[in-house]
Structures are given as C-alpha cells and as structure tokens.
Amino acid sequence: MSENRKIAEEIVKAVGGDENILSVAHCATRLRIMVKDKEAIDQEAVEATDKVKGAFFNSGQYQVIFGTGTVNRVYEEVMNLGLKGSTKSEQSSEVAKSGSAFQRAIRTFGDVFVPIIPALVATGLFMGLRGLVLQEQILALFGMTPDDISQNFILFTEILTDTAFIFLPALVAWSTFRVFGGSPIVGLVLGLMLVSPSLPNAWGVAGGDVHPIEFFGFIPVVGYQGSVLPAFIAGILGAKLEKQIRRRVPEALDLIITPFLTLLIMITLALFAIGPIFHSLENVILDGTIAVLEWPFGISGLIIGALNQVIVVTGVHHIFNMLEIQLLANLGSNPYNAIITCSIAAQGGAALAVGLKTKSKKLKALALPSSFSAFLGITEPAIFGVNLRYGKPFIMGLVGGGVGGFIASIVGLKGTGMAITVIPGTLLYLNGQILLYILVNVIAIGVAFALTWMFGYSDKLKNDVEK
Missing domain, CATH: 1.20.1310 (5 helical Cullin repeat like)
Structure with a gap:
C-alpha cells in the first residue's frame, strides 16, 4: 500500500468514515471535506496522521492542511476509495447559506476574484520582466541604451502588460455571472461592452485628453477600462435578471429572447446608472486606500x-x-x-x-x-x-x-x-x-x-x- 493511500484511509476513518462524508474537494494546500456530523470527527487522530499540518472548520468545511503537491496526491487516493468528489465552487454553493451575512459576502468576493488572479499574476510577472530588461544597467551589459530598444518590442511588452487590465471588466463580469448562476458568456459580452472602443477611454478621460459623452446633459458615459465595481455590480444584477427572464420566456424562444433582453437592459443600466455611481464609489475607496498606504x-x-x-x-x-x-x-x-x-x-x-x-x-x-x-x-x-x-x-x-x-x-x-x-x-x-x-x-x-x-x-x- 502506498504512503498516500494509507494517509487517505486514516483521514477518512478519523472524520467518521465514508458514511459521515458528504463530499471532498481540495484547493492549493487543503483537503476540504463536508461532513454530516462534526461531533464524529476525531481531531487528534486527524492531526496525528502523517503529512497533516493542521485541521480546522472554516466556511462550513472541515479543512485538512497538507501543503502544495501533497494535497493533490492525497485527494486522488481519497477518490480511489470511492468517495464523492466535488469542485471548490460546488462546495461553495453548498455552504453558501452558512455563516453571517458578512462571511457570506466575503466568500462571494473570493469566489468572484480568485479565478481572475492567475491572469493578473502573469501580468505582474510580465511587468517585472519588462522593468528588468529595460533597466539602463541591464542594457549596458549588452552594450545597449534605452534608445536602442525598438518600438515594436515596446508594443509587444505593452500587449503583455496592459491587456488584462484593459479588459478587466470583462473578466469580472464573466466571473460574477458564473458565481451568481448566470450564463458566463453573457457576462463576458456585457463586460466587453463596458470597454467598447466606441466609448471614451477611461484612462484618456482621467488624463484630461478625452472628454466623457454626456447623455441628457448630465450623465457622463465613459469606458471602464481597469474598473472593477461597475462590472461586479452589473454582473450580480445581470445574472439575477437573466434567471428571472428565463423563467418567464417560452423554452422555444429562450435562446433568442433571454440574452437579448439581458444585455439590452443591463448595458443600459450599466452605462447610465451603475457605472457612474459605482465608479465614483470605486474612486473613493481607491483614494482612501492610497491615503492609508501613504501614512x-x-x-x-x-x-x-x-x-x-x-x-x-x-x-x-x-x-x-x-x-x-x-x-x-x-x-x-x-x-x-x-x-x-x-x-x-x-x-x-x-x-x-x-x-x-x-x-x-x-x-x-x-x-x-x-x-x-x-x-x-x-x-x-x-x-x-x-x-x-x-x-x-x-x-x-x-x-x-x-x-x-x-x-x-x-x-x-x-x-x-x-x-x-x-x-x-x-x-x-x-x-x-x-x-x-x-x-x-x-x-x-x-x-x-x-x-x-x-x-x-x-x-x-x-x-x-x-x-
């Protein structure tokens, strides 16, 4: 018997046996187990198991810490024992009703933004590498100066470093629709509409080179490049609206009517109400954060x-x-x-x-x-x-x-x-x-x-x- 197989068997036994386990999932470091009866868990036995680095209840799950790499192998062995597996998002939906309103809101933030992070991690690494290769000291090692760098290379680095932030509302709206039960592709299109080239560029407006479009003489409409809150709120409302429309539309017309009405209503709300209000709120939060960091x-x-x-x-x-x-x-x-x-x-x-x-x-x-x-x-x-x-x-x-x-x-x-x-x-x-x-x-x-x-x-x- 392999070592990880033995660990899996000991963990299952310590949490009350397979009859006490509803489902098992894992993240980067933890085995996440949903159980029927918390009292059936033998905490000491779990912590005494080889490779276990700790165990505790959080967000309605019994979480056993193994660390990166190890948790994947133990999870595989647990699945080989015939237990029911589930994804983190599926377990999240199971525990969504547990905890206080604040805890549920924080879980929702995590469910929406965590899937976006890998793209932003890659972008951050691209920024760091660009900063390295464009340093005068580094270029001097190769007998070059910043003037020797071609504009085509600069353009290429800008593609790597700017794309994720330019289309950030699309990523946020996609993920929000996914979490709140809407169609992710509809959320993606809604987010792309918020950064449409037809709208004044948000960064150009912030720099004073571009002016917002004014509707009705007082509503400023701009693109929302690099923005989060407008897309997040539009995603929540859009996912709920889509589900409401789908309940009322005949099945034969669902494919046509539901996405059409969802996008039409939500982009109107997003540009004329949600965007101006929550972009202003976002700026207040950002200014407050910067002020604290500059103490x-x-x-x-x-x-x-x-x-x-x-x-x-x-x-x-x-x-x-x-x-x-x-x-x-x-x-x-x-x-x-x-x-x-x-x-x-x-x-x-x-x-x-x-x-x-x-x-x-x-x-x-x-x-x-x-x-x-x-x-x-x-x-x-x-x-x-x-x-x-x-x-x-x-x-x-x-x-x-x-x-x-x-x-x-x-x-x-x-x-x-x-x-x-x-x-x-x-x-x-x-x-x-x-x-x-x-x-x-x-x-x-x-x-x-x-x-x-x-x-x-x-x-x-x-x-x-x-x-």
Whole structure:
C-alpha cells in the first residue's frame, strides 16, 4: 500500500468514515471535506496522521492542511476509495447559506476574484520582466541604451502588460455571472461592452485628453477600462435578471429572447446608472486606500504587516483582492504586496525557529516544511500546523511582519503584480527594487525567528499545550 493511500484511509476513518462524508474537494494546500456530523470527527487522530499540518472548520468545511503537491496526491487516493468528489465552487454553493451575512459576502468576493488572479499574476510577472530588461544597467551589459530598444518590442511588452487590465471588466463580469448562476458568456459580452472602443477611454478621460459623452446633459458615459465595481455590480444584477427572464420566456424562444433582453437592459443600466455611481464609489475607496498606504513614518506598513495574518486566520482576506487589483489598474504598482509579503515571510521565520529548536522529530518534520511553504507564499501550514497551535510563535510572527512592513513602507517598495510573495514574489521587484525586497523579507524573517527562539517556543511549552 502506498504512503498516500494509507494517509487517505486514516483521514477518512478519523472524520467518521465514508458514511459521515458528504463530499471532498481540495484547493492549493487543503483537503476540504463536508461532513454530516462534526461531533464524529476525531481531531487528534486527524492531526496525528502523517503529512497533516493542521485541521480546522472554516466556511462550513472541515479543512485538512497538507501543503502544495501533497494535497493533490492525497485527494486522488481519497477518490480511489470511492468517495464523492466535488469542485471548490460546488462546495461553495453548498455552504453558501452558512455563516453571517458578512462571511457570506466575503466568500462571494473570493469566489468572484480568485479565478481572475492567475491572469493578473502573469501580468505582474510580465511587468517585472519588462522593468528588468529595460533597466539602463541591464542594457549596458549588452552594450545597449534605452534608445536602442525598438518600438515594436515596446508594443509587444505593452500587449503583455496592459491587456488584462484593459479588459478587466470583462473578466469580472464573466466571473460574477458564473458565481451568481448566470450564463458566463453573457457576462463576458456585457463586460466587453463596458470597454467598447466606441466609448471614451477611461484612462484618456482621467488624463484630461478625452472628454466623457454626456447623455441628457448630465450623465457622463465613459469606458471602464481597469474598473472593477461597475462590472461586479452589473454582473450580480445581470445574472439575477437573466434567471428571472428565463423563467418567464417560452423554452422555444429562450435562446433568442433571454440574452437579448439581458444585455439590452443591463448595458443600459450599466452605462447610465451603475457605472457612474459605482465608479465614483470605486474612486473613493481607491483614494482612501492610497491615503492609508501613504501614512507617514511607515505607520501603514507597521499596522498592515502586523495584522495581515490575523485577517488570514479569520478567512476574510479575499476582500483585499479588489483593492490590489484597483491599485495595479490605476497606479501600475502595488505597495500592499510589499507589506503583506513581510507578514507571510515572518510566519515562516517563526515556524523555522520552532523546527530548529524543538527536539521532537514529529514537530521538526511538521515545522520545517511548513516554514518553507511560507517562504513560497503559503502560510496556512505554518500558521495552523505550528504557530497558532503554540500561540507565542504566531505572535512573534506578527511582530516580525510589522517590522518588515514598516521598513517596506519607509523605503517605498511597490510590486508590479499581486498574489505571489516572498521567494516567488521576487519576480515582481525586478525593476530595480530586488535588493530592498530581499532586505525587508530577511528582516521580517530574522525578527520573527529571533523572538520565537528566545521567547516564543520551548519544548516545555509544547508539552504543556499537548497535555
């Protein structure tokens, strides 16, 4: 029997057997199990299973942390046992009614924006690479200057870096329709209408070179390139409208009438009401975010760096995806990424200290890989498997994150993308910021490591916690 097969069998048994399991899914790091009876779960048995880095209930699911790569193999073995699999989105619909209204709203934000992130990650990497190859110092190594770069090459790089943000409303509307039960292709077309070349370009209007079209003498109509909220709200209303129309239209006419009326009504609402109102609100949110990030003396970096992983533990961190997208779309840079990468690195530093200091072979085998996972940008194994379990290492990680975030804010670090941090995140700082980026991460890791080693962990603490 393979090792992962044995782990799968032990997990199934520990959560109450296959008769207690409704469905199983997985994400990048966690096995997500929906169960009939929470009381039937043997928490200690789950956590004692080999390769398990922690387990907890969140958003109506029992989530078992394995880490990247491992979770895919364990999930495959669980499926081989004959259990019912489901996708994350299918499970999300199952738990949609659980939790408070605020928790449900945060889950919705995550369901809408998380699928868009890979495209924005790629765009951020393209920005970083462009910044690298266009640096005078790099070009000088090849005996070139910026004047030697052809305009065709510049155009090619602009295609790579600008496309996702130009058509961002299309991506948002597509994903919103998908989450709220509409036809994703209708959402995609609605989003494309919001950035139609027939409309005045939003960035041209912002720069003063282009003027909005005024309807009825007082309604300004523009394109919504790089915008999020208008497409998000239009997507919610459009998906609900489409379902209402479909219920009332004869089946024989559904293919013709439903998309026609949905697009006609929604683009009218989007251009004349939703767009002007929510684009203004979006600008207020963006201005507020920038104002906070520009607080003097590194205060914003200190606060955000210290509290970010607390927000991750609560599970509401997806709400910040929209803010990061807006920063990139409007500023072309993301100072928020530079701060939160320190909070992530610091949790890795705290877990590393635990792994090196403990004499427990099992804890070493848990803490050291978990710290490396954090250095790759995924903190759940380190947080839930090690730092939160013993308490003080998590707090020391928060302190390290605050110190690193403070310095990142002071020196003005700004990433070219989002969603990747620590070691992979170096690719977002190739435009002359790489040494400062490495410095703030090393400081965050070093502070968290030193504090955890000196004050945050001992095997006596471990024994007290596990009594």
